[in-house]
């Protein structure tokens with residue numbers, strides 16, 4: 001048998017932005033530290049799921065510089081990297097990428113995942129990695145829009161504005177996370193995008209789109225919700241409790 005030289009498989013890293021203040025949540029602390037299950041805050045639940053999905057992946061966690069709630073025991077990794085957050089999500093992600101660049105290779109695959117999405121499914125993360133390995137433009141978890149979409153008339157009324165018209169939902173998707181890209185490609189795209197049009201960059205894919213790339217949309221479960229408003233926390237609690245009960249019942253002998 002002849003052994004042929006093959007390219008080393010790129011390592012996978014999670015980059016988890018967790019430096020937000022959670023203003024829309026209106027809680028007494030950043031939402032990542034609110035209780036999601038008994039003795040388990042949002043940040044702990046998210047990190048535990050990520051590690052179960054890809055135990056071999058590394059972690060770069062981006063935390064607010066003056067975060068008083070974080071405890072190292074919340075992280076299930078033994079070795080991990082910590083980066084300081086910035087003023088917007090994209091600044092925090094770029095800070096994490098700069099930190100990763102000190103130890104990782106340019107071709108390593110980086111999965112950026114909001115700490116505020118604890119309900120992501122392990123199988124979706126693995127499907128995303130498989131898809132991202134097949135393209136140079138990266139891939140994101142996403143879900144096709146399923147409601148009728150209304151554009152409101154431009155107005156200062158936030159609560160109940162009038163409808164301007166119905167938008168077509170054809171080919172319209174909700175962007176979820178994780179979003180997966182090669183480290184070098186994403187860092188360059190995000191740096192460029194932040195120096196030209198920062199307000200447009202609400203996820204990683206938009207930075208890639210701005211430089212002419214076309215990341216893949218990988219269909220993921222719709223229950224990968226982002227905890228943004230108080231009712232989202234209630235839904236995430238119910239969802240994870242139901243999944244736990246289901247897993248326990250399938251483990252119990254009949």
Ligand SMILES: Nc1ccn([C@@H]2O[C@H](COP(=O)(O)OP(=O)(O)OP(=O)(O)O)[C@@H](O)[C@H]2O)c(=O)n1
Pocket residue numbers: 016017018019020021022023024025031032062085086087088089090092093113114115116117226227228
């Ligand atoms: N400067 C920031 C802002 C956001 N995030 C992270 O980006 C993700 C998505 O952001 P969002 O849901 O908007 O979180 P917050 O900024 O905390 O919430 P809000 O916009 O309501 O203040 C979260 O995991 C959040 O912690 C971050 O790391 N750094």
Ligand SMILES: C[C@](O)(CO)[C@H](O)COP(=O)(O)O
Pocket residue numbers: 089114174175176177202203204226228
């Ligand atoms: C990255 C994201 O979760 C994809 O849906 C989203 O864009 C974050 O947006 P936010 O304005 O920080 O809530």
